[in-house]
Amino acid sequence: MRRDYYDKRIEVERVKQVSIFSLKAYGVLDQDSVCTIWWDDNKEDSVRIATDIQAETVRFSYNLIDSDSEEAWEQSSGCWLTTTPCNLGGHRYWFTCLCGRRVGVLYRGNDGFRCRHCYNLTYESRNENHRGVNSGFSRAYRLARRAEKLQSKAKRLFYSGQFTKKYQQIFMLNSQFKQCMETLNRALF
Numbered sequence: 001m002r003r004d005y006y007d008k009r010i011e012v013e014r015v016k017q018v019s020i021f022s023l024k025a026y027g028v029l030d031q032d033s034v035c036t037i038w039w040d041d042n043k044e045d046s047v048r049i050a051t052d053i054q055a056e057t058v059r060f061s062y063n064l065i066d067s068d069s070e071e072a073w074e075q076s077s078g079c080w081l082t083t084t085p086c087n088l089g090g091h092r093y094w095f096t097c098l099c100g101r102r103v104g105v106l107y108r109g110n111d112g113f114r115c116r117h118c119y120n121l122t123y124e125s126r127n128e129n130h131r132g133v134n135s136g137f138s139r140a141y142r143l144a145r146r147a148e149k150l151q152s153k154a155k156r157l158f159y160s161g162q163f164t165k166k167y168q169q170i171f172m173l174n175s176q177f178k179q180c181m182e183t184l185n186r187a188l189f
């Protein structure tokens with residue numbers, strides 16, 4: 001099978017993603033705040049995320065590195081946040097991509113943070129070789145759903161100076177989710 005969707009540049013850089021679930025876990029959806037997500041252990045590649053809850057916007061600041069000159073320049077992009085009601089009460093946040101789609105994950109590419117449709121990462125129909133990818137995504141989705149459920153029930157972050165059991169579980173689910181996404185990124189690119 002010809003892998004005509006393959007983009008060498010993307011393969012080298014690997015696509016970096018930000019999920020609404022991580023933002024929720026980091027607490028930046030509860031109030032206007034800033035967090036940084038690192039994509040590598042050396043803490044070289046990162047995105048700084050700033051939320052404005054009332055304005056329902058999120059701003060991403062990051063460095064792009066030119067693969068030829070290795071020069072870095074600062075980039076910034078933003079998107080809208082939107083909410084849908086949860087069964088258990090409260091609401092759940094989503095990103096509204098610039099294309100108008102409501103999504104849970106945005107990917108960093110040459111046009112900033114956009115959804116997988118914008119970057120043509122429509123893996124399902126494109127490559128039967130990646131059968132594992134679909135189950136990987138549904139696993140990631142299940143992990144995110146479980147964490148969201150816990151999060152909606154968790155009343156407090158600390159108890160006796162320690163993270164509550166629920167939050168410890170949420171953190172664990174978050175790290176499993178991240179691992180899952182990393183494996184998927186590797187499988188896809």
Ligand SMILES: [Zn+2]
Nearest residue numbers: 097099115118
């Ligand atoms: Zn999009």
